[in-house]
Amino acid sequence: MIQRLRTRYPLKWLLGFAQLARSTFFAKRQIKPDKDELLKKAIKRIKANHPDYGYRRVHASLPGVNHKKVQRLMQTLGLQVRSRKSKKFTTYRGTIGVIAPNHLERDFSATAPKQKWVTDITEFKAKDGSKVYLSPILDLFNNEIVSYNLSYSPNWAQVEDMLMQAVKGLNKACGVILHSDQGWQYQMVAYRRILAEHGIIQSMSRKGNCLDNAAMESFFGRLKTECFYGREFNSREEIVDAVRDYLDYYNHRRIQLKLKGLSPIQYRKQSFK
Numbered sequence: 001m002i003q004r005l006r007t008r009y010p011l012k013w014l015l016g017f018a019q020l021a022r023s024t025f026f027a028k029r030q031i032k033p034d035k036d037e038l039l040k041k042a043i044k045r046i047k048a049n050h051p052d053y054g055y056r057r058v059h060a061s062l063p064g065v066n067h068k069k070v071q072r073l074m075q076t077l078g079l080q081v082r083s084r085k086s087k088k089f090t091t092y093r094g095t096i097g098v099i100a101p102n103h104l105e106r107d108f109s110a111t112a113p114k115q116k117w118v119t120d121i122t123e124f125k126a127k128d129g130s131k132v133y134l135s136p137i138l139d140l141f142n143n144e145i146v147s148y149n150l151s152y153s154p155n156w157a158q159v160e161d162m163l164m165q166a167v168k169g170l171n172k173a174c175g176v177i178l179h180s181d182q183g184w185q186y187q188m189v190a191y192r193r194i195l196a197e198h199g200i201i202q203s204m205s206r207k208g209n210c211l212d213n214a215a216m217e218s219f220f221g222r223l224k225t226e227c228f229y230g231r232e233f234n235s236r237e238e239i240v241d242a243v244r245d246y247l248d249y250y251n252h253r254r255i256q257l258k259l260k261g262l263s264p265i266q267y268r269k270q271s272f273k
Contacts, residue, residue, distance in 0.1 A: 039065065040073055047079050052226030052254070054080070060261045090183065091121055091154055097187030103203035104179040108215045110141040113268060114170065117146065117178045119162070120216040121154050121185075124228060124243070130236040134243060135162045137178070138219055142271075143256060144264035145247055150240050159185045163194050172199030179203040181213055223250075 034040070039062075046061050047053060053061075055071040062070060074080055110116045117137050124132045135158050136148035147165035151158035170176070178200050180186040186204065195202050205212030227246040233239045251265050259267040 036069075036073060039069075040077060043070065043073055043077065043079065047074075050254070056257055057255055060255060060257055090181070091185060095182075095187070096184055097189065098192060099182060099187065100192075100202040100204040102179075102206060102212060103177050103201055104212070106212060106214065108140050110139070113139055113141045113144075114174050114176045116140040117166070117176055118213055118216040119178060119180050119186075120213060120220070121158075121183065122220045122224075123154075124224075124233075124236075124239045126233045126236050126239055128235055132236045132239045132243070133158065134223075135159055136219075136247075137162060137166050138216060139264075140215060142259060142264040142267045143215075143219070144251055144268060148247060150243060152236060154185075156185055156188065156190065159191065160194070163191070167194070167198045167200070170198050170200075175199055175201055177201045177203050179205070179213060181205045181210075182207055 042062060043058055046058050050057070055067065055074050058074065059065065059067040059070040104116065104118075108116070108118075117139055119135065119137045121133055121135045124134070126132070131152065133151050133154045134148060135151070135154075136145045138144070139146050147162050149158045149162040149165075176199075178195060180203070182204055185191060186202075192202060194200075210217055223243075223246065227242055231242070233242065251263065253263050255261050255263055256267075262270060
C-alpha cells in the first residue's frame with residue numbers, strides 16, 4: 001500500500017500515518033514472495049493425509065512437478081520419513097518336521113493374482129510389556145495382504161486362521177506357491193495338510209537366510225516404520241486397532257509406485273477390467 005502511494009504522498013508522511021519505522025519498510029521490500037508457497041501447501045496437505053509418504057509417493061501425487069524439487073522442499077519443511085531397524089522376530093526352533101524346497105528362489109515377480117504368496121510372523125511390543133503377533137499372507141502380484149491374523153501369542157491357531165481365510169474360494173488348479181521361512185508352524189503336518197488339500201505348493205527359505213523372503217521382510221519394515229515408530233502404544237489392544245487400521249489403509253488407499261501409483265486393490269481391479 002505504502003509503495004503504491006509514494007508517487008502521491010511523501011514517504012515520511014505515509015510512514016508516520018502507518019506507524020511504521022523507515023528501516024522496517026525497507027527491510028520488508030527486500031523480502032521476495034515465496035514462489036513455492038502453493039507447492040509447499042500442497043505437500044503439507046498430502047503429508048497430513050498420508051503421514052507415511054516419502055518424497056517419491058508425494059511426487060506421484062503431484063503430476064508435473066520435478067521429483068528433486070519435491071524432495072528438496074520436503075527436506076526444507078522437515079517432512080522426511082525416517083526409517084528404523086528392529087530385531088527380527090523368528091519362530092525357528094530347528095527341524096521338527098518337513099523342510100520344503102525353495103520353489104520361489106527369490107523371484108518375487110508375478111503376472112497374475114494367486115500365483116505366488118509369501119508369509120511370515122512379526123512381533124509388536126506395547127508400553128506395558130504385552131505383545132502382539134501379526135501373521136499375514138501377501139500376494140506378490142500386487143503386494144496385497146490377502147489374509148491375516150493378529151494374536152497375543154505366535155501359536156498354530158493363528159496360522160491356521162490366516163490360512164483358512166486365504167483359501168476361501170481358492171481354485172485348487174491355480175497351484176499357488178506359498179513361501180515362508182522354516183518356522184515351526186510351517187513344518188507342522190497340519191499346515192502341510194491344509195496346503196495339500198487346496199492345491200498350494202509349499203516353499204521355504206534356506207535356514208537363516210532372510211533374503212529368500214525379502215518381499216515379506218520389506219513389508220514388515222514398511223509397516224513398522226509407517227504405523228509403529230514414533231508412536232507409543234500403551235496396551236496390546238491399542239496395537240491391534242492400529243495394525244488393523246493400517247492394513248485396511250495399505251490395501252485400499254496407500255499408493256505404490258511399482259503399481260502405477262495405485263493401491264494394491266485398485267491395481268488388481270484395474271488389471272482385470
